[in-house]
Amino acid sequence: MSDGGVEEGWYRTKDGRERYWDGDAWTDQYREDDDEPPEPADRSPRDEKSEPSKEESKGSSPWTILVFAVAAIVVFACCNGVFSGDDDEPSSGSALTSCRNMVKAQIKNPSTADFAVLDTTITDTSISGEVTAENDFGAEKTLRYHCTISGDTVTDVTVNQL
Numbered sequence: 001m002s003d004g005g006v007e008e009g010w011y012r013t014k015d016g017r018e019r020y021w022d023g024d025a026w027t028d029q030y031r032e033d034d035d036e037p038p039e040p041a042d043r044s045p046r047d048e049k050s051e052p053s054k055e056e057s058k059g060s061s062p063w064t065i066l067v068f069a070v071a072a073i074v075v076f077a078c079c080n081g082v083f084s085g086d087d088d089e090p091s092s093g094s095a096l097t098s099c100r101n102m103v104k105a106q107i108k109n110p111s112t113a114d115f116a117v118l119d120t121t122i123t124d125t126s127i128s129g130e131v132t133a134e135n136d137f138g139a140e141k142t143l144r145y146h147c148t149i150s151g152d153t154v155t156d157v158t159v160n161q162l
Contacts, residue, residue, distance in 0.1 A: 006021060006023070007021075007023065008020075008021055008022050008023035009021060010031065013030075016032075017030045017031065017032055018030065018031050018032075094152060095122075095127060095147075095149045095151070095152045095153070095154060096120075096122065096127055098147075098152070098153070098154045099127045099145070099147035099149070099154050099157065100113075100115055100131075102147065102154055102157040103131060103143075103145045103147070103157060103159055106157065106159045107131070107133045107143065107159065108133070108134070108135050108136050109133055109134045109135070109136075110133070112133045112134040112140075113131050113132075113133045114131065114132045114133065115129060115130075115131050116129055116130040116131070116132070125148065125149060125150070126146060126147060126148050126149060127146075127147045127149060127154075128144070128145060128146040128147070129144075129145060130142055130143065130144055130145070130162070131143050131145060131159075141161060142161075142162045143159050143160065143161055143162065144159070144160050144161075144162055145157065145158065145159045145160075146158050
């Protein structure tokens with residue numbers, strides 16, 4: 001018997017075979033056994049490779065990791081304005097809407113205007129960016145626009161081809 005208190009001998013494994021415990025460690029010796037599996041009280045010492053101990057399995061569960069990942073995404077999105085509204089279609093009456101309406105009035109086919117959200121720059125005194133629209137012949141052109149603003153009022157608009 002080893003210091004751990006488990007006698008050497010043959011012990012049943014999960015796959016139905018028996019493995020030899022030499023009193024200190026598992027050997028590589030296996031044997032087939034046709035007997036019924038032992039009762040729970042007669043179970044063998046755990047094979048370290050078959051099941052983790054409670055100490056080994058104390059890591060985070062997949063559900064805990066998933067909850068923290070979703071929470072991090074929501075916090076990141078809120079802090080970066082993702083849920084603050086649709087930047088592509090601002091509310092009517094705002095300086096951005098007025099600027100875009102005035103830009104559309106200066107292009108040939110305003111219904112084809114597609115404003116680039118990522119290239120739009122808004123400061124206290126101006127709004128600038130790019131818009132893609134079709135010309136009279138149906139060819140797509142990218143234009144650069146600049147609106148001078150005072151509060152929510154657009155005071156000047158320039159549109160130039162890139």
